[in-house]
Amino acid sequence: MRHITTHSTPATGLRGIGDTSWQPHGTCHGMDPEDADATFFPLPRDHEAIADAKELCALCPVRRDCLNYALENDLKEGVWGGLTAEEREPWHKGLPRRLDYSRVVAFFNGRDVHLTEAERKVVIDHAYVRGWRPDRLATALQISTKHARDLLRQAANKVFDRDRTLGVPRRKNAKKKAVPAKSSRSATARPAAQQPVTRPVAPASAHAPLGKAA
Incomplete structure (x- = not known):
């Protein structure tokens, strides 16, 4: 079930059909209900009354929110957001396909957006x-x-x-290969100084004379 929030109702986190917190900022806010009905719900051919309503809507700082509210709640009568019912008809038909990125941003900012x-x-x-x-x-x-x-x-x-x-290549999680530590001295490098070569000593013959003399 959907819920309609009002400006006097604290935020509940529920997704509503329309956020009415904009209403106190409207030009028509505080008008006598009878005067408001006569102004914003004129007869279809009362062009003078329609012009008066649009003149008030043109000065309204929340005209866009008013129009969204009428579209979201499928209001087919009266002047909302400066548009008459006939002028809003194409908007009603194309509402499912409407893409307003400002509303998407408002959604991610936590606003109650339908x-x-x-x-x-x-x-x-x-x-x-x-x-x-x-x-x-x-x-x-x-x-x-x-x-x-x-x-x-x-x-x-x-x-x-x-x-x-x-053709975007997929990201691969390549494992880092262990690189062997470089030796301090290259295997092919020549030694800095000539090292003495040790040779095995031949075993003494069994018949060799003993003592100092060879």
Whole structure:
């Protein structure tokens, strides 16, 4: 089940349909409910009222958040984010394919963002590159650990197929070979000084005379 957060509700870590913490910063915040309904829910052909609503939206610092809220919650009536229901219709149809990298960045910064299908794929790919474990991705996307493990495996296969197509060599964990220590003196080097050669002494003959005289 999805939950809708409000500006008065503390952060719970749940992924919501829309983050409404932007509402107190809107130009329309604090208006009388009847005046707000008359201004932002005009008749389809009341061009003057629509122009007045768009004029207020043009000054709003959270106009983009207002538009996202209307799209995420499938609001098909009224003026939201400076756009009428007819002007938002193409956005509603193309919502699953929308890719807004600012929303992806907001997701990694811990914001409560309702990701589109395209944005969700980008998040999974970046989670794999960042070395996220399945349990962390499962908590962020509110899915099972098994599902998160499968998604990370698919992202890994995608990277492998891309590298193979582009001819990127795979990284090998080459073991370092032991290099024998160099001897202080080369085997072929000639000695600095001529060393005396010792020769074996021939054994004395059994018939040799004893004493000093040979």
